[in-house]
Amino acid sequence: MSEIPTPSQTAGPFFSIGLERMCEEIAAAARSEVGAVTVRGRVLDGDGAAVPDALLEAWIPGEAGEFARAATNEKGEFAFLIMRRGASHLAMVIFMRGLLRHLVTRMYFPGGAPNENDEVLRLVPEERRGTLFAVAVPGQPDAFEWTVRLQGENETVFFDV
């Protein structure tokens, strides 16, 4: 028996009603853990304008696994805490009004030789790889910044999986 997966539909502009509670629960749990890193940034549309209604989810696989969820604010800014545990990257899914299905991408932590051998990065044309990398925040060893550009010259790389 082979079933066709249920189609995706947009999360729309009001997803916080349904999804915010878990944002708060996860954030509260992460705040109590020692060693979590902060990832913050912005989501920008094709005009370079802030996307105030995007939802980002980050996943680090592992024995326990780490998950974070954050929505953007009016300025298109998001921030979340996640236990990095030495991971090279976060698997990211992004939802928003305007997208009938979610985006799949990755956020790599800067630095480190392992990235050179990363099987996924190698699929990405060199000139676009930078869009997948967060930058370290100077003076804050546990903070990273990452901008998601939905369109334009530095459009973030998205994956079809």
Added chain:
Amino acid sequence: MKRAELPIFERVPEGTQPPYLYPDYRSSVKRAPTRPLISLQPTFSERSGPVFGHAPVAETDSDLTAQHSGAPIGERIVVSGRVLDEDGRPVRGALIEVWQANAAGRYRHKNDQHAAPLDANFTGWGRALSDAEGRYKFLTIKPGAYPWANHHNAWRPAHIHFSLFGSGLLSRLVTQMYFPGDPLLAFDPIYNGVPDEGARRRLISLFDWEHTTPDHALGYRFDIVLRGRNATPAEK
């Protein structure tokens, strides 16, 4: 959050998922990627995913009519169904989060400016975990249709938003459940963004006598198929 056994993911059949750019849905134009997506064989990062089988989900979280001091206004409905994988096998412990407008078509959200009344007894939020057979059930009220700014005289058909986590990141699904016979479906660019008619119809719930409870609530059935197959072969 324990990692479940990793499922196998294949490509979804052509046309069964909506495209990113769908100009009839106006806000896709500035938000859909313009560069070609990079095709990826699922790795550990995508085949695994968060599992919420032990999430602090209360029984009352799935009763959207009992979250305030009084009863919300509207037609009470039971929305239930099964969460299945692509082999038709139950997905257990799937976290299901739902949100919706009230009976008047108004969301409890600061950006919803529709001139319809809020209901002090209705938040429009719920969540549940699927059981060992993949079954879930919500008690709620039927949401109203509401206007939106996509085009002249645009109205969204009544719908309930669903968010689901299955066994892998690629099982992740956010979708909308519609109601049978809704005349607005034919004009809705979000519903019609799914090219394949058979796949699209999966989004419409079925009237459900089995869960219609006498003197209380009408039943609607909404089965959900998540991407992925269990690595061990199906018995069928």
